[in-house]
Amino acid sequence: MLAELRGLNEECGVFGIWNNPDPAQLSYYGLHALQHRGQEGAGIVVSDRERLRAVKGEGLVNDVFDEEKLRAVEGTAAIAHVRYATAGGNGIENVQPLLFHSSTGSLSIAHNGNLVNANRLKKHLERQGSIFHSSSDTEVVAHLIKRSTLLPFKEKVKSALNLLIGAYSFLVMTKDEMIVARDPQGLRPLALGKLGEGYVVASETCAFDLIGASYVRDVEPGELLVINDDGIKSERFAVETNRAMCAMEYVYLARPDSDIDGINVHMARKRMGRQLARECAHIEADVVTGVPDSSISAAIGFAEESGLPYELGLIKNRYVGRTFIQPTQELRERGVKMKLSPVVQVVKGKRVVMVDDSIVRGTTSRRIVTMLKEAGAAEVHVVISSPPMSNPCYYGIDTSSSEELIASTKTVEEIRDTIGADSLTFLSPEGMIEATERPFDEQNRGLCLACFTGEYPTQIFADTVLPHEKELQN
Numbered sequence: 388m389l390a391e392l393r394g395l396n397e398e399c400g401v402f403g404i405w406n407n408p409d410p411a412q413l414s415y416y417g418l419h420a421l422q423h424r425g426q427e428g429a430g431i432v433v434s435d436r437e438r439l440r441a442v443k444g445e446g447l448v449n450d451v452f453d454e455e456k457l458r459a460v461e462g463t464a465a466i467a468h469v470r471y472a473t474a475g476g477n478g479i480e481n482v483q484p485l486l487f488h489s490s491t492g493s494l495s496i497a498h499n500g501n502l503v504n505a506n507r508l509k510k511h512l513e514r515q516g517s518i519f520h521s522s523s524d525t526e527v528v529a530h531l532i533k534r535s536t537l538l539p540f541k542e543k544v545k546s547a548l549n550l551l552i553g554a555y556s557f558l559v560m561t562k563d564e565m566i567v568a569r570d571p572q573g574l575r576p577l578a579l580g581k582l583g584e585g586y587v588v589a590s591e592t593c594a595f596d597l598i599g600a601s602y603v604r605d606v607e608p609g610e611l612l613v614i615n616d617d618g619i620k621s622e623r624f625a626v627e628t629n630r631a632m633c634a635m636e637y638v639y640l641a642r643p644d645s646d647i648d649g650i651n652v653h654m655a656r657k658r659m660g661r662q663l664a665r666e667c668a669h670i671e672a673d674v675v676t677g678v679p680d681s682s683i684s685a686a687i688g689f690a691e692e693s694g695l696p697y698e699l700g701l702i703k704n705r706y707v708g709r710t711f712i713q714p715t716q717e718l719r720e721r722g723v724k725m726k727l728s729p730v731v732q733v734v735k736g737k738r739v740v741m742v743d744d745s746i747v748r749g750t751t752s753r754r755i756v757t758m759l760k761e762a763g764a765a766e767v768h769v770v771i772s773s774p775p776m777s778n779p780c781y782y783g784i785d786t787s788s789s790e791e792l793i794a795s796t797k798t799v800e801e802i803r804d805t806i807g808a809d810s811l812t813f814l815s816p817e818g819m820i821e822a823t824e825r826p827f828d829e830q831n832r833g834l835c836l837a838c839f840t841g842e843y844p845t846q847i848f849a850d851t852v853l854p855h856e857k858e859l860q861n
Contacts, residue, residue, distance in 0.1 A: 399424055399425045399468055399469055399470045399471060399483070399498070399499045399590075399783075400418075400421030400423075400424030400425055400468070400469045400499060400589070400590040400591065401421075401466070401467070401468055401497045401498070401499045401556055401557075401558050401577075401588070401589065401590050402414055402417035402418055402421060402466070402467040402468070402587070402588070402589045402590070402594055403464075403465065403466040403467070403497070403558045403560070403565055403567065403587065403588040403589070404417070404464060404465055404582070404585060404586070404587045404588075405463075405464045405565050405585050405586045405587075405614045405615075406463060406464065406583075406584055406585030406586065406616070407463060407464070407582060407583065407585045408463065410433055410434075410462055410463060410464050410465035411431055411433050411442075411457040411458075411460050411461065411462070411465055412457055413465075413582075413587075413598050414431045414433075414465045414466075414467035415431065415448065415452050415457060415467075416594075416597050416598050417467060417587070417589060417594040417597065417598055418431070418448045418467050418468075418469050418594075419448050419449075419597065420589075420591070420593045420594040420596070420597040420642070421469050421589065421590055421591060421593075421594055422447065422448055422469060423642055424469055424471070424499075424590060424591075424640070425468075425469035425470040425471040426447055426469070426471060427445060427446070427470055427471055428443070428444070428445050428446070428451075428468075428469070428470040428479075428481070428482035428483075429443060429444065429446070429447070429448045429451045429452070429467070429468065429469045429470070429482070430442065430443025430444070430451075430467065430468050430482050430483055430484050430497075431443065431452070431457075431460065431465055431466075431467040431484075432460075432465060432466055432467070432484045432486055432495040432497075432560065433460040433461065433462040433464070433465045434462050434463065434464040434465065434560060434561070434562045434563075435461065435462035435463065435562075436462070436463060436464075436562055436563070437562060438493065438562060439486055439493040439494075439495050439560070439561075439562060440459075440460045440462070441460070441484065441486045441495070442456045442457070442459065442460050443479070443482045443483075443484075444479065444482065445478075445479060445482060448469065464560065464565060465560075466484050466495060466496075466497045466558040466559075466560045466565065467484065467497065468482075468483035468484050468497040468498075470482060470483060471785065480520055481523050483496070483497045483498065483523065483525060484496060484497040484558070484560075485497075485523065485525050485526060485529060487529050487533070489533065491533075492561060492562070493561065493562065494529060494532065494533070494559065494560075494561055495559070495560045495561075496525050496528060496529055496557065496558070496559050496560075497525070497557070497558045498523075498524060498525040498528070498555055498556070498557050498558075499554075499555070499556040499575050499577075499590050499783065500524075500553060500554035500555040500556060500570065500574065500575045500782060500783040501524060501553055501554055501555075501781060501782050501783035502524040502527065502528075502551050502552065502553040502554075502555065503552050503553040503781050503782070503845060503846070503847055503848060504550075504551065504552040504553065504846075504848060505524045505527050505553070506848075507848060508527050508531065508550065508551075509527050512527065512530045512531070512534075515534075524553075524555075528547055528548075528551070528557065531546075531547035531550060532544055532547045532559070540561065540564075541566065541611075541613055544559055544566050544568070544611070544624075545611060545622075545624040548568055548611070548624050548625070549624060549625060551570070552845050552846060553570065553574075553781070553782060553845060554570055554572070554574035554575050554633070554782035554783050555568070555569070555570045555574075555575065556568070556569050556570070556575045556576070556577040556590060556606070557569075558588065563615060563616075564613060564614060564615035565613075565614045565615070566611060566612065566613055566614075567579075567588050567606060567611070567612040567614065568606075568610070568611045568612075568624060569606045569607065569608055569609070569610060570608060570609070571608050571609040571625040571626065571627055571628050572608055572627075572628065572629055572630060572631040572835070572844050572845060573607070573608030573609075573627070573630050573631065573632050573833075574631055574632065574633055574782050574783075574835055574844070575590070575633065575636075575782075575783065576590055576591060576605070576632070576636055576641065576645075576647045576648075577589075577590060577605065577606040578590075578591070578592050578595070578602060578603075578604070578605050578606065578646075579602075579603045579604055579605070579606055579612065580592070580595040580600040580601055580602050580603055581600060581601050581603050582598065582599065582600040582601070586614050586619055587600045588606070588612075591641055591642055591645040591647075592645045592646045592647075593642045593644045593645045596644065602646070605647070605648055605649070607627065608627040608630055609623055609624060609625035609626055609627045609628075610622070610623060610624075611623065611624045629844050630833040631833060631834060631835035631844035632647065632648060632825075632833055632834055632835060633782065633784070633834075633835050634773070634819065634820075634823070634834045634835060634836055634838075634839070635745075635773070635780075635784060635838065636652070637650070637652055637655045637656065637659075637823050638656070638659070638681075638744050638745065638772060638773045638819070639681045639744040639745060639773075640784070643656065643681075643683075643684055648825065648833075650823060650824060650825060652684075653684045654684075655822060655823050655824070656681075656684035656685045656688065656744075656772065657684050657685065657687055657688035657691075658688060658821075658822035658823075658824065659685050659688065659772040659773075659814060659818070659819060659822040660684065660685035660686060660687060660688025660689035660690075660691075660692070660742060660772055661688040661689065661691065661692040661822070662692075662814060662818040662819070662821065662822045663685065663688075663689055663742070663770050663771075663772055663812070663814045663818070664688070664689045664690075664692035664693040665692060665818075666812065666814065666815060666818060667689075667693075667740075667768075667770050667812045668693075670740060670768050670770075670810060670812070671738065672693075672695060672737075672738040672739065672740045672766070672768055673695070673696075673737040673738045673739070674695060674696055674697075674698050674700065674733065674734070674737045674738075674739055674740070675689050675690040675693065675695045675696065675697050675698070675739075675740045675742065676697070676698055676699065676700030676701055676733070676734070676739060676740070676741055676742070677697075677701070677741075677742045677743070678701055678727075678741065678742070678743045678744075678755065679701060679702070679703035679727070680703065681744050682742050682743045682744045682772065685742050685744065685772035686742035689740065689742050689770065693740075695740065698730070698733045699730055699733065700729060700730055700733045700734045700739060700741070700759070701727050701728070701729055701730070701741075701755070701759075702727070702728045702729075702730060703726065703727055704725060704726055704727070704728065727755060727758065729758050729759050729761075729762035729764075730762075731762045731763060734759055734762050734763060734764040735762060735763030735764070736763055736764075736765055737764060737765060738764075738765050738766040738768070739759055739764045739765075739766065739767050739768065740768045740770055741755070741756070741759065741767055741768065741769050741770070741808075742770050742771075742772065743769065743770075743771055743772070744771070744772050744773060745771060745772075745773050745776055746771060746775070746776065746793060746794065746802065746806070747776060747786065747791075747792060747793070748791060748792070748793055749793040749802060749805050749806050752769065752806040752808075753805060753806040753807055756769065756806050756807045756808050757807060760807070766809040767807075767808050767809055768808065768809055768810045768811075768812075769803070769806065769808040769810070769811045769812075770811075770812045770813075770814075771811070771812065771813045771814060772814050772819075773813065773814055773819055773839070774813050774814060774815065774816045774819060774836075774839040775794035775799065775802075775813050775839065776792055776794055776838050776839060777789070777792055777794040777795040777838075777839065777841070778792070778795065778837060778838050778839070778840070778841040779792070779838070780837065780838050781837075781843065781847055782835070782837075784838070786838060793805065799811055799812075799813065816836060816839055816840065820832050820834060820836075
């Protein structure tokens with residue numbers, strides 16, 4: 388469903404390139420491919436092997452960069468970042484990559500994810516005299532790296548990483564090398580590619596396709612890559628434990644043309660739709676439609692399995708900017724209609740199966756069901772290609788607190804009544820796990836299901852806060 392209407396957003400995406408004559412320009416294209424992971428800030432830091440220079444700003448990639456700005460940061464390597472800024476977290480100081488200068492050299496860091504022990508680490512560092520300029524977890528890591536003055540740089544990074552708990556894909560760059568790391572659970576995706584004689588890394592493989600790079604492999608959980616003029620070297624900074632890739636990457640967050648751990652996202656979503664159709668065999672309907680864009684793949688799979696025709700019953704207006712919360716209910720309803728429109732001739736008089744990827748608060752689902760019925764749909768059966776989301780995410784997805792998640796306080800029947808659907812069916816956890824076709828694991832096939840089950844793959848501390856709540860505190 389439309390993330391800006393629903394409050395379900397991934398925190399960010401990272402991109403890095405080493406040994407290329409046009410790192411800033413290629414990073415610009417890489418960020419374009421990752422724009423869905425963050426729309427409120429973007430930055431690129433370039434190394435010319437003498438110094439690090441940054442260009443960044445708030446807004447979309449096209450708004451932040453132009454040809455003149457990219458020419459001003461020429462070099463041979465770069466790291467880049469797109470960011471989704473939650474309430475209270477706006478400000479250029481939070482736009483990554485963060486760049487730090489000191490007497491021992493410059494350092495730049497980009498991060499995708501969220502550290503559940505960031506509050507504790509920050510308070511500890513402040514007691515030791517550290518001063519923070521942003522509300523980003525990333526700055527905590529920079530202070531941890533810099534405080535280990537007697538170690539070689541690589542060992543400083545490894546020492547810092549071993550103090551972190553949570554989800555992270557890090558790109559750390561000096562003028563001489565780039566270090567890449569992924570958390571021991573592998574909660575966030577990170578892939579390695581090759582372009583000419585150089586290397587690229589990105590949150591999703593769709594970034595490789597745009598710049599013409601070839602996919603090499605995914606960075607392993609607990610793995611650290613050192614990339615410099617001598618090539619690439621792989622080490623482990625931590626033992627992989629309880630691999631737990633975020634299931635929502637397959638359900639909603641990642642682009643359909645990306646592969647995660649060798650599994651294509653579009654095909655995984657189609658299989659979720661097929662499994663959902665098998666679990667919804669009792670529904671009698673005339674037509675299947677999906678809520679653009681992330682639910683289209685599942686809707687196609689549902690239609691293929693059920694034998695019902697798939698139609699474009701809802702059209703997304705791609706030329707409407709972000710719609711902020713309006714002061715009246717009437718204006719809020721109009722904002723939804725600006726972004727989505729029903730195709731009357733498709734749904735009028737029909738029993739419609741509306742496929743969506745998830746329900747968070749239920750408000751947008753209610754508006755879309757109402758819209759379809761106002762367009763003449765005889766019945767609207769809502770089917771969701773994931774289980775009920777009843778628990779908050781502490782690993783970088785901007786889900787609400789439990790009190791604001793409708794599935795945490797209402798039964799499926801109560802949710803159905805709230806959104807006004809004729810029926811409501813969620814995909815079972817077992818069905819979702821099976822549909823991803825990840826390598827077999829006796830527990831959960833290496834998926835984090837915390838937002839569905841409440842079973843978190845890492846320790847959650849008493850002072851752990853959600854990403855958006857963390858920024859509101861600063």
